[in-house]
Amino acid sequence: MIEINNLNKKFHKNEVLKNLNIKIEKGESAVVIGRSGTGKSVLLKCLLGLIKPDSGIIKIGDKNILGKNLQYINNKSVKIGMLFQGGALFDSLNIWRNISFSSLQNKVSEKECKKIAIETLEKVGLNSDIADLYPSELSGGMQKRVSLGRAIFSEPDIIFFDEPTTGLDPITADVINKLILEKVNDLGATALTITHDMSSARTIASKVYMLHEGNIIWGDNVGEMERTKNEYILQFVNGQSDGPIKIQNN
Amino acid sequence: MKIFTNVGFSVINFLEETGRFFIFTLQTLKSSISKWYFKNIFQQMVSIGYLSLPVVALTSFFTGGALAIQIYYGGNQFNSEVIVSSIVALGITRELGPVLGGIVVAGRVSAAIAAEIGTMKVTEQIDALKTLSTDPFEYLVFPRVIAGIIVLPILVGFADVIGIMGGWFVGVQSLDFNGTVYLQNTEIFLESNDIISGLIKASVFGFIITMMGCYHGFFSEGGAQGVGRSTMNAVVSSSILILGSNYIMTNLLFAS
Numbered sequence: 001m002i003e004i005n006n007l008n009k010k011f012h013k014n015e016v017l018k019n020l021n022i023k024i025e026k027g028e029s030a031v032v033i034g035r036s037g038t039g040k041s042v043l044l045k046c047l048l049g050l051i052k053p054d055s056g057i058i059k060i061g062d063k064n065i066l067g068k069n070l071q072y073i074n075n076k077s078v079k080i081g082m083l084f085q086g087g088a089l090f091d092s093l094n095i096w097r098n099i100s101f102s103s104l105q106n107k108v109s110e111k112e113c114k115k116i117a118i119e120t121l122e123k124v125g126l127n128s129d130i131a132d133l134y135p136s137e138l139s140g141g142m143q144k145r146v147s148l149g150r151a152i153f154s155e156p157d158i159i160f161f162d163e164p165t166t167g168l169d170p171i172t173a174d175v176i177n178k179l180i181l182e183k184v185n186d187l188g189a190t191a192l193t194i195t196h197d198m199s200s201a202r203t204i205a206s207k208v209y210m211l212h213e214g215n216i217i218w219g220d221n222v223g224e225m226e227r228t229k230n231e232y233i234l235q236f237v238n239g240q241s242d243g244p245i246k247i248q249n250n
Numbered sequence: 251m252k253i254f255t256n257v258g259f260s261v262i263n264f265l266e267e268t269g270r271f272f273i274f275t276l277q278t279l280k281s282s283i284s285k286w287y288f289k290n291i292f293q294q295m296v297s298i299g300y301l302s303l304p305v306v307a308l309t310s311f312f313t314g315g316a317l318a319i320q321i322y323y324g325g326n327q328f329n330s331e332v333i334v335s336s337i338v339a340l341g342i343t344r345e346l347g348p349v350l351g352g353i354v355v356a357g358r359v360s361a362a363i364a365a366e367i368g369t370m371k372v373t374e375q376i377d378a379l380k381t382l383s384t385d386p387f388e389y390l391v392f393p394r395v396i397a398g399i400i401v402l403p404i405l406v407g408f409a410d411v412i413g414i415m416g417g418w419f420v421g422v423q424s425l426d427f428n429g430t431v432y433l434q435n436t437e438i439f440l441e442s443n444d445i446i447s448g449l450i451k452a453s454v455f456g457f458i459i460t461m462m463g464c465y466h467g468f469f470s471e472g473g474a475q476g477v478g479r480s481t482m483n484a485v486v487s488s489s490i491l492i493l494g495s496n497y498i499m500t501n502l503l504f505a506s
Contacts, residue, residue: 045377048377048380048381049380050377050380050381080381081381082378082381084374084377084378085374086373086374088373088374088375088377088378089375089378090370090375090378090379091369091370091375092366101382101384102382102383102384105382105383105384150382
């Protein structure tokens with residue numbers, strides 16, 4: 001479903017992605033882990049067409065979408081949803097308008113949009129009472145759920161999650177992880193999550209990939225992550241400062 | 251040697267910024283032939299025009315009044331009723347109405363646009379728009395720019411009337427002019443070209459103010475400090491461009 005071959009991206013002299021290769025099958029929930037600054041967000045932004053890679057191939061289905069914007073990708077009959085790290089809800093719009101934003105732009109009636117938005121709110125465990133509130137009136141966890149609602153509103157084929165549990169307490173983080181897992185399974189969507197939260201990775205992932213210095217250095221089923229002897233994985237999973245991953249850049 | 255390096259970097263930065271602004275302007279113009287978000291345009295017209303009216307009205311009223319006093323006491327007081335009314339009318343409609351109105355709106359609107367779009371940029375809301383298949387130029391930039399171009403002349407039209415009335419008020423109350431004669435003289439000396447030239451200027455200023463706000467907001471980076479810097483740059487650059495373009499337009503409209 002998503003295939004990336006020899007993807008390269010550098011900012012001035014800083015090579016962020018170096019011949020990166022990854023293949024995510026349809027219906028798979030892939031999680032890319034890695035330290036901060038290893039290029040996880042850049043990878044995601046390249047996939048979303050928000051950053052233009054220097055070279056390589058990004059295929060969604062059988063179409064090469066390298067450097068294309070989301071409007072192009074969505075028009076190619078593949079629907080994409082995205083959950084941003086900070087939620088990225090529109091401050092100036094109330095909750096139901098945030099959730100149904102894409103339909104509102106496509107001339108679907110406000111009444112219909114609000115009805116579906118309220119149903120979506122319920123799907124992510126929120127009460128319809130908040131539909132008319134604004135994002136600033138919600139807690140961080142509620143904003144994340146609303147953002148998840150917006151990501152799944154159009155029933156996408158592919159959903160990207162950027163650090164979905166950042167800034168949340170462990171209990172709320174677990175609620176979000178379970179919601180993500182449930183909704184991805186309900187939709188039968190392909191999911192790609194980037195995170196450095198191991199608890200999140202264990203809950204969401206069917207497959208885990210480790211990104212280090214701009215390349216995927218390890219990838220296997222989530223169960224294998226606990227059994228592997230790979231030193232990079234061991235150091236990262238156990239949160240140790242000693243090991244092959246050097247910390248001089250951070 | 252260091253001075254040459256610094257000058258070189260400054261020139262490169264200037265050219266880079268100019269090129270980026272040129273591309274930004276082209277993208278904005280391109281978005282004008284795509285989808286029009288009429289609701290957003292209307293909201294921006296209210297925000298830029300209607301909500302700026304009180305501050306523009308106050309500025310014009312006091313400017314008209316002060317201008318009348320300056321002309322009266324600074325010039326020959328013989329036949330002053332004719333001179334004051336005509337110079338106030340011409341000064342307000344040709345120059346002070348559009349320029350002061352433009353600068354006041356720049357301070358209020360350009361800053362607000364840069365802060366809003368800048369915050370959207372640093373909180374990934376603009377990226378979110380793109381992921382929802384919405385072009386930020388069509389949804390955010392173009393509605394503000396077209397609203398500015400439409401609304402500024404209307405705002406300056408009000409400013410002209412209120413500025414002239416400011417001069418009239420001071421003339422009648424403080425300088426013992428006859429109110430009816432003052433207004434008759436204003437009507438005699440004021441030509442439609444004086445008003446139209448001011449409104450043309452206002453339209454250009456509307457474009458400058460909104461473009462500067464959108465441009466600086468769009469390229470904000472670095473969190474709250476970056477948004478603050480963008481806001482400041484938007485106000486400073488739009489004010490300078492208003493004064494510069496006013497000089498050029500005055501030359502084009504009146505020197506010939």
